[in-house]
Every structure is written in structure tokens, then in C-alpha cells.
Amino acid sequence: xxxxxxxxxxxxxxxxxxxxxxxxxxxxxxxxxxxxxxxxxxxxxxxxxxxxxxxxxxxxxxxxxxxxxxxxxxxxxxxxxxxxxxxxxxxxxxxxxxxxxxxxxxxxxxxxxxxxxxxxxxxxxxxxxxxxxxxxxxxxxxxxxxxxxxxxxxxxxxxxxxxxxxxxxxxxxxxxxxxxxxxxxxxxxxxxxxxxxxxxxxxxxxxxxxxxxxxxxxxxxxxxxxxxxxxxxxxxxxxxxxxxxxxxxxxxxxxxxxxxxxxxxxxxxxxxxxxxxxxxxxxxxxxxxxxxxxxxxxxxxxxxxxxxxxxxxxxxxxxxxxxxxxxxxxxxxxxxxxxxxxxxxxxxxxxxxxxxxxxxxxxxxxxxxxxxxxxxxxxxxxxxxxxxxxxxxxxxxxxxxxxxxxxxxxxxxxxxxxxxxxxxxxxxxxxxxxxxxxxxxxxxxxxxxxxxxxxxxxxxxxxxxxxxxxxxxxxxxxxxxxxxxxxxxxxxxxxxxxxxxxxxxxxxxxxxxxxxxxxxxxxxxxxxxxxxxxxxxxxxxxxxxxxxxxxxxxxxxxxxxxxxxxxxxxxxxxxxxxxxxxxxxxxxxxxxxxxxxxxxxxxxxxxxxxxxxxxxxxxxx
Amino acid sequence: xxxxxxxxxxxxxxxxxxxxxxxxxxxxxxxxxxxxxxxxxxxxxxxxxxxxxxxxxxxxxxxxxxxxxxxxxxxxxxxxxxxxxxxxxxxxxxxxxxxxxxxxxxxxxxxxxxxxxxxxxxxxxxxxxxxxxxxxxxxxxxxxxxxxxxxxxxxxxxxxxxxxxxxxxxxxxxxxxxxxxxxxxxxxxxxxxxxxxxxxxxxxxxxxxxxxxxxxxxxxxxxxxxxxxxxxxxxxxxxxxxxxxxxxxxxxxxxxxxxxxxxxxxxxxxxxxxxxxxxxxxxxxxxxxxxxxxxxxxxxxxxxxxxxxxxxxxxxxxxxxxx
Ligand code: SF4
Numbered sequence: 001x002x003x004x005x006x007x008x009x010x011x012x013x014x015x016x017x018x019x020x021x022x023x024x025x026x027x028x029x030x031x032x033x034x035x036x037x038x039x040x041x042x043x044x045x046x047x048x049x050x051x052x053x054x055x056x057x058x059x060x061x062x063x064x065x066x067x068x069x070x071x072x073x074x075x076x077x078x079x080x081x082x083x084x085x086x087x088x089x090x091x092x093x094x095x096x097x098x099x100x101x102x103x104x105x106x107x108x109x110x111x112x113x114x115x116x117x118x119x120x121x122x123x124x125x126x127x128x129x130x131x132x133x134x135x136x137x138x139x140x141x142x143x144x145x146x147x148x149x150x151x152x153x154x155x156x157x158x159x160x161x162x163x164x165x166x167x168x169x170x171x172x173x174x175x176x177x178x179x180x181x182x183x184x185x186x187x188x189x190x191x192x193x194x195x196x197x198x199x200x201x202x203x204x205x206x207x208x209x210x211x212x213x214x215x216x217x218x219x220x221x222x223x224x225x226x227x228x229x230x231x232x233x234x235x236x237x238x239x240x241x242x243x244x245x246x247x248x249x250x251x252x253x254x255x256x257x258x259x260x261x262x263x264x265x266x267x268x269x270x271x272x273x274x275x276x277x278x279x280x281x282x283x284x285x286x287x288x289x290x291x292x293x294x295x296x297x298x299x300x301x302x303x304x305x306x307x308x309x310x311x312x313x314x315x316x317x318x319x320x321x322x323x324x325x326x327x328x329x330x331x332x333x334x335x336x337x338x339x340x341x342x343x344x345x346x347x348x349x350x351x352x353x354x355x356x357x358x359x360x361x362x363x364x365x366x367x368x369x370x371x372x373x374x375x376x377x378x379x380x381x382x383x384x385x386x387x388x389x390x391x392x393x394x395x396x397x398x399x400x401x402x403x404x405x406x407x408x409x410x411x412x413x414x415x416x417x418x419x420x421x422x423x424x425x426x427x428x429x430x431x432x433x434x435x436x437x438x439x440x441x442x443x444x445x446x447x448x449x450x451x452x453x454x455x456x457x458x459x460x461x462x463x464x465x466x467x468x469x470x471x472x473x474x475x476x477x478x479x480x481x482x483x484x485x486x487x488x489x490x491x492x493x494x495x496x497x498x499x500x501x502x503x504x505x506x507x508x509x510x511x512x513x514x515x516x517x518x519x520x521x522x523x524x525x526x527x528x529x530x531x532x533x534x535x536x537x538x539x540x541x542x543x544x545x546x547x548x549x550x551x552x553x554x555x556x557x558x559x560x561x562x563x564x565x566x567x568x569x570x571x572x573x574x575x576x577x578x579x580x581x582x583x584x585x586x587x588x589x590x591x592x593x594x595x596x597x598x599x600x601x602x603x604x605x606x607x608x609x610x611x612x613x614x615x616x617x618x619x620x621x
Numbered sequence: 622x623x624x625x626x627x628x629x630x631x632x633x634x635x636x637x638x639x640x641x642x643x644x645x646x647x648x649x650x651x652x653x654x655x656x657x658x659x660x661x662x663x664x665x666x667x668x669x670x671x672x673x674x675x676x677x678x679x680x681x682x683x684x685x686x687x688x689x690x691x692x693x694x695x696x697x698x699x700x701x702x703x704x705x706x707x708x709x710x711x712x713x714x715x716x717x718x719x720x721x722x723x724x725x726x727x728x729x730x731x732x733x734x735x736x737x738x739x740x741x742x743x744x745x746x747x748x749x750x751x752x753x754x755x756x757x758x759x760x761x762x763x764x765x766x767x768x769x770x771x772x773x774x775x776x777x778x779x780x781x782x783x784x785x786x787x788x789x790x791x792x793x794x795x796x797x798x799x800x801x802x803x804x805x806x807x808x809x810x811x812x813x814x815x816x817x818x819x820x821x822x823x824x825x826x827x828x829x830x831x832x833x834x835x836x837x838x839x840x841x842x843x844x845x846x847x848x849x850x851x852x853x854x855x856x857x858x859x860x861x862x863x864x865x866x867x868x869x870x871x872x873x874x875x876x877x878x879x880x881x882x883x884x885x886x887x888x889x890x891x892x893x894x895x896x897x898x899x900x901x902x903x904x905x906x907x908x909x910x911x912x913x914x915x916x917x918x919x920x921x922x923x924x925x926x927x928x929x930x931x932x933x934x935x936x937x938x939x940x941x942x943x944x
Contacts, residue, residue, distance in 0.1 A: 355677075
């Protein structure tokens with residue numbers, strides 16, 4: 001949302017313009033394999049403001065921290081900013097000392113940095129000056145240490161990197177529980193004082209929520225006989241789509257303030273990812289957004305492929321591999337939107353019946369995934385340089401059922417029928433059953449309004465952003481794979497309310513069908529081509545950083561991967577990522593939740609949350 | 622039951638259909654209890670992670686959980702009988718989970734669905750992950766898989782039903798909730814610098830003392846590795862195990878022998894020569910007997926009451942040696 005015309009077009013131009021404006025604060029990142037600029041942290045806010053207002057980088061996609069202990073002994077915060085009009089990223093970094101790590105907060109410029117900065121504070125212990133609410137976000141207040149720091153060791157620590165040494169060195173299996181005196185995955189600081197132990201995590205949560213106000217005095221001020229009340233929704237709540245929690249302050253039944261509380265599914269994806277080898281992470285990505293495993297795979301494959309492409313022995317994926325990737329990813333989008341629509345209606349109170357309709361066809365797609373990748377939900381299918389296996393000749397009844405006939409289909413026939421007939425029919429059915437329903441319209445239209453400027457400012461992505469009238473889709477804005485040659489439209493709606501967020505999912509499913517119809521002849525034509533280049537089990541990945549992003553069903557999924565190491569690894573290229581960060585759309589989309597809910601009723605909160613379509617595996621990682 | 626109570630039963634307001642009035646059915650109280658419980662096992666509507674998606678898929682139309690009377694997922698722990706722990710249990714989440722478990726009325730069951738709930742799964746090493754819900758709650762059924770397919774979840778639920786069938790009201794070890802006193806709630810873990818299980822307070826204190834004394838703490842000495850002795854060919858131990866197995870079940874050996882004989886007769890009746898027997902593990906066929914004579918010898922232990930242990934042992938040894 002820029003007023004002045006943007007004069008610079010390419011990233012190089014932008015960097016030049018920045019350097020001209022801030023000659024002593026901006027310098028090139030000259031490390032091998034790195035790009036972008038390093039900004040003096042004292043000037044960070046000014047530079048960012050200029051970037052946003054003058055150079056058009058209005059969308060801050062990802063903020064993350066990196067700890068370079070042992071390499072250059074500093075910490076770094078990495079920002080990826082984009083223009084909502086499209087184009088590649090501008091990467092800028094701010095560096096700080098490890099001991100007294102402080103960096104100014106960018107929440108005043110990009111409100112979307114809010115949760116991400118809190119996450120960095122939680123995991124890295126970098127303090128963001130000026131952040132309005134710098135509390136732990138994934139762990140609890142009172143946790144000992146900042147676990148993503150390279151010198152922090154978990155209770156079950158074995159070695160720095162996988163593959164670990166043998167766990168049964170001489171015929172004895174050494175399980176991690178047995179090495180731990182408590183038999184649990186715990187460790188306590190040496191100076192633990194049990195007598196002074198108290199759980200402060202809840203208290204700090206409620207601070208700032210208006211707890212402990214004098215009700216009588218309030219009555220004086222507002223002349224209203226309503227009590228101010230704090231209500232917890234979750235973490236065990238049927239409509240939070242998992243273990244998500246919202247603390248809301250109510251005035252009567254109206255939401256005054258809402259604070260999302262997460263981390264109940266924080267399973268240390270990123271830290272485990274840094275111990276893993278590059279390929280090890282592939283199955284872990286399945287478990288991020290566990291409804292759309294295939295597209296998570298693609299994003300990670302793209303990020304590592306960017307790095308591998310700088311090496312000598314690199315072969316890009318074959319055309320057939322790309323076709324199969326797009327096939328899988330678009331089918332996943334349909335699966336996800338079925339799920340999202342079904343459970344959105346659940347949240348509106350239509351308990352489970354619409355969901356049954358919505359996820360019926362999903363099973364058909366999952367059968368195809370199971371026959372191809374071996375698992376219904378966790379495919380672990382993509383590889384660096386292709387996919388791990390070609391489509392099977394036939395789809396058999398792998399998951400045969402008691403009351404099902406033995407199934408045996410030709411794969412291409414199966415797909416053709418699915419794409420040309422079954423899926424469009426069931427999408428139309430959903431449309432017919434739901435769209436014109438009076439109840440749905442009354443509950444949805446005008447509720448949870450998110451204006452376009454706010455959606456951009458809060459770094460919202462995916463259907464949430466596009467339903468607010470911003471036609472931003474990574475498949476078009478920063479194309480990857482074979483999307484440039486495919487004919488499809490970016491679905492966009494303009495009202496930014498619940499109803500439009502529901503409609504846009506239907507639109508996107510229809511666009512996906514359109515893409516899939518173009519994929520079918522390509523699949524036929526490429527039959528027989530190989531789908532996987534030279535074996536890449538534990539590749540040495542050239543040193544550098546990369547950011548791979550895809551348009552996941554829930555929004556922009558990005559992987560920030562740093563390949564670096566100490567000593568020999570820095571020259572030969574390491575086998576394990578130094579930093580592996582996931583820009584999770586579900587997590588960042590939640591930044592806007594509080595703003596969207598304000599002024600609505602409690603019952604609407606549930607529906608608004610449902611319309612964002614979060615999945616906790618990705619939110620908490 | 623005294624007479625008076627019986628009469629009360631007869632004069633109940635509850636209408637008994639005519640065709641049932643003249644009937645008398647005898648069963649045990651445990652059976653009725655178990656039957657009622659197993660057919661209306663209401664799970665807590667409670668999803669943790671990826672496994673929950675498969676749980677929902679199991680409840681949906683294709684796999685149809687309602688065939689087992691389990692489709693009534695309850696949002697409130699007060700109304701549910703079964704907690705399906707479907708996903709990764711994190712330290713932050715285990716606190717509410719234990720609280721929910723304490724709120725469930727007895728009888729209650731816990732199922733660990735998937736690798737994570739059973740033992741930490743792929744994320745076990747993570748600093749915020751609990752290595753399986755059984756560190757805090759008693760688990761009745763473990764369902765392996767990551768995620769378990771709907772079929773395996775169903776199998777787990779059927780196994781739970783079987784388990785319930787085997788429970789008896791008389792046995793308090795089996796089902797603590799039929800005891801006189803109310804059962805103790807599970808202590809709720811505390812979020813300190815790391816999660817603290819109140820049952821481990823003493824242990825933690827001990828370790829803290831070690832830490833204060835400058836000793837290594839928090840780690841356990843690994844057991845000294847005992848080199849595995851090479852297997853002696855004629856060690857008495859391997860022979861003892863099968864002997865014990867045979868000893869407990871002479872009837873089985875006899876049954877098997879009879880079956881062998883019947884099979885052989887059938888083969889003869891079909892016109893072929895008696896086929897050589899494969900030395901099946903349980904079949905009591907002595908190895909030194911020519912194969913053709915197998916039918917005759919396999920009925921050898923004619924006196925069912927007397928079981929010659931020494932002879933059987935000898936046979937087994939001979940067979941082992943032959944192999
Ligand atoms: S067992 Fe696998 S599928 Fe289930 S919660 Fe754990 S990671 Fe997810």
C-alpha cells in the first residue's frame with residue numbers, strides 16, 4: 001500500500017537505493033552463499049520504514065534468528081520482505097552480540113513481526129526493544145534457558161549431529177530414558193530449589209489482560225452493569241482444531257481483548273531439524289501441516305535444491321518429476337480445503353454432518369497417496385531432485401476394508417475419473433448444500449472483517465489474505481516448479497469476512513481442478529521418464545542460505561535453511577543444516593486473530609478461528 | 622439376594638414385555654457390566670496432533686466408529702469413558718491432560734494412539750516432548766503407527782473391548798474403581814524450569830543434593846556391558862524351556878497327535894500314500910522314525926493319563942540334534 005510510485009524494480013536496485021540513503025547503516029552480506037544486506041541494528045527501524053514506505057516492500061514474510069556460535073560468535077535476526085505486487089525477496093539482517101543480545105523490534109513497522117519476535121525471544125533469548133508484549137510464546141514462562149541456542153543441550157542429548165553412533169554398542173540397547181536419572185525427558189538446573197517452586201506461567205499470561213480490576217470502579221466509568229470476565233478457550237476445546245488456547249477478556253459477551261496462547265504442540269521441530277541430516281528432515285516436514293504433507297515436502301525440497309544447485313553434481317528434477325509434484329500438491333490443496341470447509345461448518349455449529357460430506361472424497365485422494373507414497377497422511381514423498389518413486393501402475397486395495405470390494409484400478413483411469421468427474425461433482429455438491437444457506441449467510445457475512453491493509457501489515461497469507469482482496473499467490477508472485485506454464489487464476493475475494501473466506505476456498509478448489517486437468521495430459525506424455533536423479537541420501541550441501549517458499553493450502557510456507565559448519569564442514573559443505581526454520585502460515589496468520597475478534601461475540605471467535613484454518617502441528621512446530 | 626428384594630424387583634414400575642416375563646436368564650454381574658461398558662465406550666473428543674486427524678477419519682463415514690458404539694465423542698471429560706491420546710504429548714500439554722484424566726469419572730480407560738503417545742515417537746528427543754503418556758497415566762492399549770491407520774485404531778478399540786470383557790468386578794487389582802474408597806487422583810505435574818512430576822520430588826531432591834555436593838547429577842550410570850558368552854551347543858537351558866512347555870500341556874500334545882492321525886487317514890482315503898510329515902514344532906513325531914510310519918507312531922502316547930516326560934524330552938533333543 002504505497003502512495004509514492006516505486007522507482008526501483010529489481011532487488012539489486014533496491015539495495016543500491018538503500019545504500020544511497022543509509023550509507024553507513026547498510027552493507028552487503030558478503031559471506032559465501034549469503035545474499036541481501038546487513039543493517040546496523042541501531043538504524044533498523046528507520047531502514048525498515050524506508051523499505052516499506054518508499055521502496056514498496058510492504059509484506060514482511062519471515063523473521064527468524066540464527067545463532068552462529070563457533071562460526072562468528074554472534075546472533076543474527078533474518079528478515080524476508082516482499083512486495084505484494086510480486087517479485088523475489090529482499091533479505092536483510094541485523095546482528096547482535098551473543099551475551100547481551102538486543103535488537104529493536106520491528107512491530108511498529110510490520111505488526112506481523114509480533115509473534116515471530118516473541119518466538120525468537122523464547123527460543124534464542126534475543127530481546128526486542130520496543131516490543132509491546134515480549135513474553136515466551138511456545139514454551140512457558142519460567143522455562144530454563146533458550147533452547148535453540150547452540151550451547152543449550154536437551155535432556156536426551158546424544159550427539160551434535162545425526163547419524164548418531166550405535167545405541168547398542170555391545171549388545172545392550174541404551175535408551176535415552178535409561179541414561180536419565182529421572183527416567184523422563186527432563187533436566188533441572190543445579191540450583192533448583194523445590195521449596196521456592198511455583199508455577200508462574202499462568203500468572204504472566206493473565207498480566208495485561210485486565211485481571212484484578214475493580215469491578216465497582218469499572219461500573220462507575222462505563223455506567224454498565226456488566227462484569228469484566230476472563231475466559232479460557234482451550235487448550236482442550238472441541239473447536240480449537242487441536243491444542244490451541246485463547247484467553248479472552250469479555251465485557252458481557254463481547255470480546256475486549258483476545259490473546260492466543262500456543263506451544264501446546266511445540267515439539268521442537270526446528271531443533272531436531274538441526275541435528276538431522278538434510279534428508280532426515282523430509283519426513284518431519286510431513287508432520288508440520290499434517291493435513292497437507294505433500295506440499296510441505298515440496299517447500300523443503302525447493303529450499304535445499306536452491307543450495308544444492310550451487311554445487312557441482314547437481315541435476316535439476318526431470319520434467320515428469322515436476323509434473324508429479326504439482327499433481328500431488330494440488331490434490332493436497334483440495335484435501336485441505338475440504339477439511340477446512342467441513343470443520344469451519346463444524347465451528348458454526350453444524351456438528352459433524354457437513355464435515356462427513358466434505359471429507360468423503362478426501363479418502364479417494366488419500367488412497368492414491370497411499371498407493372504412491374505408502375502412507376495416507378505422511379507421504380515423505382519428495383526428494384532433492386525429484387520424487388522418490390514414480391506413480392504406481394495400479395492402485396490396489398492397500399487399505400482394504402471389511403465392507404469394501406477388493407479394489408484394483410489403473411492409476412491413470414483412477415486419476416482421470418477423480419479429477420474430471422468425482423471431485424468437481426463433490427465440490428458442486430458442497431456449494432449447493434452450503435453457499436446459499438440462510439443460516440450460514442447470517443452467521444458469516446460481515447463477521448471477522450479483515451481489511452486489506454491490515455491483512456498485509458499482519459503478514460497474513462493464503463486464503464486469509466486473498467479473501468481480503470490482495471491477489472497475492474506465491475505460485476504467481478514468485479513462481480516455482482512448472483506453474484508458469486499452467487493456466488489458472490489467482491482466486492480473490494474482496495469482502496474479507498467469514499463468508500468470503502469460505503467462498504475463496506471453493507474457488508481455489510475449482511482452480512486446482514483446472515490445474516489438475518492440465519496435468520493429466522502431461523502425465524501421459526511423460527510416461528517412462530525418470531523421476532529421480534542421482535541418489536542424494538546424505539548430500540554435502542554447499543555452504544550458504546536459502547529460502548524456499550510455496551503456496552501451501554494455508555498460506556505461504558517458507559523454509560529458511562542455512563548450510564554452514566565449523567572447520568572442515570565450512571569448506572566441504574556440511575551434511576546437517578546449521579539452521580532450519582519454518583515460516584509457518586498458521587502461526588503467522590494468528591497474529592491477526594486478536595484484531596479480527598475484537599467487538600464480536602464469543603460464539604464468533606470460534607468461527608473466526610475456523611476461517612483462518614490453522615493446524616497446530618505447524619503453528620507450534 | 623434376599624426374598625424381599627426379589628419381590629421388589631417383580632413389582633417394578635418398569636414394564637417387562639410379555640414374552641420375557643416367563644424367562645429366566647442367568648449371567649454374572651461382571652458380564653452385564655462389561656457388556657454395557659464395552660458397547661458404549663464414549664471417547665473424549667480430544668485431538669492432540671496428526672494422529673487426531675486419523676481418529677476423525679476413523680469416526681467419519683468410511684470407517685464408521687459407530688459400529689462399535691463409540692461414535693459419541695464427548696467434549697467434556699465428565700461424560701466420557703475413554704481418553705484416546707492421539708498425538709504428541711508435550712510438557713506444556715501434559716498438565717491439562719492429567720487434569721482431564723482426573724476429571725473423567727470411573728471406570729475410565731486410556732489409549733495411547735500412535736508412536737508419540739506411546740513413547741515419544743519421532744519427536745522423542747525434543748526438549749518439550751514427554752516420552753509417552755504412560756509416564757503419567759496408566760495406559761490400557763497402545764496402538765502403534767505414525768499415524769496408525771484407521772484400521773489399526775479400530776483394532777486397538779476392539780482390543781480394548783476384549784480387555785474389558787476379561788475384567789471382573791471381584792478383582793480389585795484389575796479394576797480399582799470398584800473398590801470401597803475413591804481412587805487417588807493422579808498428581809498434576811508442575812511447570813518449573815522443566816516439567817516436574819510430583820511423584821518424583823524425592824528423587825529430584827536427592828539429585829539436587831548431589832549437585833550441591835559437586836557430584837554428577839541427573840544422569841544414570843549405564844549398566845556395565847556384560848560380554849555375551851558364546852552359545853554352548855549342548856547347554857541344558859534351551860532344552861529346559863520346551864520341556865516346561867510340554868509339561869504344562871500334555872492334553873495338547875495328545876490333541877495334536879490325534880489330528881495328525883486324522884490327517885494321515887484322510888490322505889490315505891484320498892488315495893495317495895501317506896505324505897512325509899513336516900516336522901512341525903509341536904507335533905510329537907520322533908525324528909528317528911521313518912516318515913512312512915508317521916501315522917502309526919504319532920498316536921503312540923496311547924494312555925492319555927500317563928505322560929512320559931523323559932521320553933518326550935528325549936524326542937525333542939533328538940529332533941533338535943537332527944536339525
Ligand atoms: S505418532 Fe506420528 S502421526 Fe501420530 S502424532 Fe506422533 S508424529 Fe504425528
